[in-house]
Amino acid sequence: MDYFTAVKTFTRVVETGSFAKAADSLEVPRNMVTKLVQSLEAHLRVKLLNRTTRRVSMTNDGAAYYERMSRLMEEWLEVESDLASAQSNPRGRLRVDMGATLASFLVIPALASFHARYPDLQLDIGVSDRPVDLISDRIDCVVRAGKVTDPSLIARHIGDLPFVTCAAPGYMKGREFPEHPADLERGHTLIRYFFAGSGRQSPVVLNFGDEQATLRGRHFVSVNDTNALLAAGLAELGILHLPAFAAQSHIEAGRLVSLLDNWTAEPVPISIVYSANRHLSSRVRVFVDWMVELFKSNAYAIIR
Structure with missing residues (x-):
């Protein structure tokens, strides 16, 4: 059994919700998907999926296995991506969290240029002002206003908002x-x-x-x-x-x-923040660079 391919196939079945959809996304025959998942279950000696004619669902063991292996798969693919052509053509999913104002008025209106430059990146933007845990919430980076004081985080100052x-x-x-x-x-x-x-x-x-x-x-x-x-x-x-x-x-x-045009408030610093304990992937790096460019080109942001 090709263990890597089997795990990748299992996670794709979970994410798509069916063997057929997983086969289509992986561009392989459906019977191969079935065979790989069965081989993985035999190797682990546990049942990972409940199958009916209408739906596929995870067993308790399957859910625990998916939770851990999906993270390992992402890190595996990230390393491969970085070592290959990722510096010029990053691919995969990038999870970002930012405040509603930045997302609605500044970032999302300009995203077409980011997509044109990096068409193989999938960007998932969480819009909130709540504190997030980058590790447990599985977020690659956050864009935040104000000073960042947490020593476990790296903050790159990208500009100030008047x-x-x-x-x-x-x-x-x-x-x-x-x-x-x-x-x-x-x-x-x-x-x-x-x-x-x-x-x-x-x-x-x-x-x-x-x-x-x-x-x-x-x-x-x-x-x-x-x-x-x-x-x-x-x-x-x-x-x-x-x-x-x-x-x-x-x-x-x-x-x-x-x-009160003569009266001004102190501009609010904006930073991109990521964990100091994680390897900075090419996906995060190109997003950070693009955000710096975005602030530089915006007439109502201050670059110091």
Whole structure:
């Protein structure tokens, strides 16, 4: 028995849900798939799959075997890919996690260029702001805002995001435009952002020369997602503070107007983070390089 091929075939049956689909994806006869899985079960002396005329499911032993062997298979294929032509033509699956704002407004709109350059890469993007465990969650890298302090992680700083303060013209109708952050305490409503999990509101600190001010004011609504923050602003619910690249198209179209232009917040650093204990695959390397290029080409990101 070709053990590697047998394990690869078994994992493909599990992932496709049938022997026929596995055979099609592997481009081999169906009876070969059946024979390889049976040989693997005989070698292990356990039943890995329950088979009926309609469906295939894993036994408890099969599920435990798949969980461990699928990881080993990925690492095996990754090593082979890296040692072959992977540097110029990486292939396989790349699992990335990033915040919703970056994904929706910056990364996904530009992904066509990444696919054109690396057509054999499959990119799985998890969109969340929650902390993730790169090892247990089987994620290759994450794109995160803020400083990274975990010594078990390697963080490559790729740029900084400036923020803008703005509001919908309908909200500003009949109201005086603020000239100083303190003006927001009088007759204005803010839309606030709070962190999921802790519920803590994100502080907004603005600077003008040597002067510093914190946006306080009352708020009608607070949200924990930048897309929802933007939607609330466009719905004329108050003044919002969000990344410039998320607001700029709306400002240019007249759906939002910028406020307090002389007052700026400290840009937020953006990093690509991966485990220090894992080999940096060519798949991660080309994605990191592409993200650096993406930030360099974006007018509303700051490269230092």
